[in-house]
Amino acid sequence: MVFGAFGPFFEDFELGQIIRHRPCRTLEQWDNVLWSTLTLDYTPLYLDAVYASLTELGRIVLNPRLVHSVVIGLATRDTSVNTLAFLGIDYENLRRPVFPGDTLCVETEVVGKRETKRPNVGVVSWIHRVYNQRGEDVYEIKRNNLIYKRSTSPWIRFLEGRGEMANSSQQSGERVTLNTEERKLSHPGWEGRYLEDFTPGERVIHRLGRTVTQYDNILSTVLSMNTATLHLDEEYMRYHDYGKTVVQGPFIVGVASGISSFELGANISADLGIKELKLKAPVFDGDTLHVISEVLDVKPDKEKGKVTVRSTVYKNNFSVEVSSFIREIEVFRREYSPWVKIWKG
Structure with a gap:
């Protein structure tokens, strides 16, 4: 019998190893619209050609979260097809804007490898570099x-039909509590936040929530060309530590x-990237996500300024922290926003 490539296990990685992934991916505006609307990201810089034309970039750019997902997707087969869990990222550098029609190719360097307290897995760190x-x-x-590790691979156990299937359990914890000010449930007509509306130390509890399904998981995974079987293969996942597919x-x-x-993106001129992403609990079919953001820093300039926020993602009625990351955005002052020209009257 001939098996398809198993993909690399922990022991196969070597520090300094360089991997050039195939294929590359040309991203079009329909990819951008599909990803942005699927994730409820209605930032005008990604969707509104008139707004984008009035920024320094002069035209629509691709949503950086789409770029992030596609880069990991293109690299998955040669890096993390045998993953137990995605732990997060240390940093993200958006060196140049990516526009609809650009083709992205990914090169990976293995920069870290270490054992853990768990004998069946180890941590591997990569730097993915992307070229147009x-x-x-x-x-x-x-x-x-x-x-x-190869000897404990769910794929091998699945093929051989040996070992017990994993059972997943819901985590629980204390609920997030609101202070008196945060319990106010109304606000004036919404233009989005301008630079002057951000204050270091403030906490923004975002109104929208999003229940995610396996359909969302499949669609976003295949859109990104991600081949990690923990997102796609329910039979395989019966032998995995999670016991079922994970978003x-x-x-x-x-x-x-x-x-x-x-609350954050209605008046941005650029997304400067995310860093310190940590994934703390898996998300499964039917989980509902909510987000709280804390403004860490505001650096004003004449027409715009840089805002740094930490966003924390929760599920199970704010009782389980799923993820957190720091995001930097460039936000227009009110009088310099493209909306001033768009709504002339």
Whole structure:
């Protein structure tokens, strides 16, 4: 019998190893619209050609969360097809904007490998470097995963039909509590937040929630060309530690960015990237995600300024923390927003 490639296990990675992934991926505006609307990210820079034309970039750019997801997807077969869990990213650098019609190619360097207290897995860290069709360096991300060792691989146990199937259990914890000010449930007509509306230390509890399904998981995974079987193969997952398919991490980050886009993204001139992404609990079919953002820093300039926020993602009625990450955005001052020109009257 001939088996398809098993993909690399923990012991197969070597520090300094360079991997050039095939295929590359040309991203079009329909990819951008599909991802942005699927994740509730209605930031005008990604969807509104008139608004985008009035920014320094001059035209629509691809949603960075889509780029993030596609980069990981293209790299998965050669890096994390045998993953137990995506642990998060250390940083993300958006070196150049990515526009509809650009083709992305991904090169990976193995930069970390260590044992854990769990004998069946180890942690592997990679830096993914991304180039466009002109060979320009457009994006870089450092990612960390728990990777199975060959002897404990769920894929091998699945093929051989040995070992017990895993059972998953719901986590529980204390609910997030609101203070008196945060319990106010109304606000004036909504233009989105301008630079002057952000205050360091404030907490924004985002109004929208998003129940995610296996359909969302499948659609976002295949859109990203991600081949990690923990998102796609229910039979295989009976032998995995989670016991059932898990929603892919980049989609969770995308949904979190989307949920927060009404309060954070309506007047941005650029998304400067995310860092310190940590994934703390798996998300399954039917889980509902909510997000709270904390403003960490505001650096004003003449026409716009940089805002740094930490967004935390929860499920189970805010009782389980799923993920957190720091995001930097560039936000217009009110008088310099493209909306001033769009709504002239």
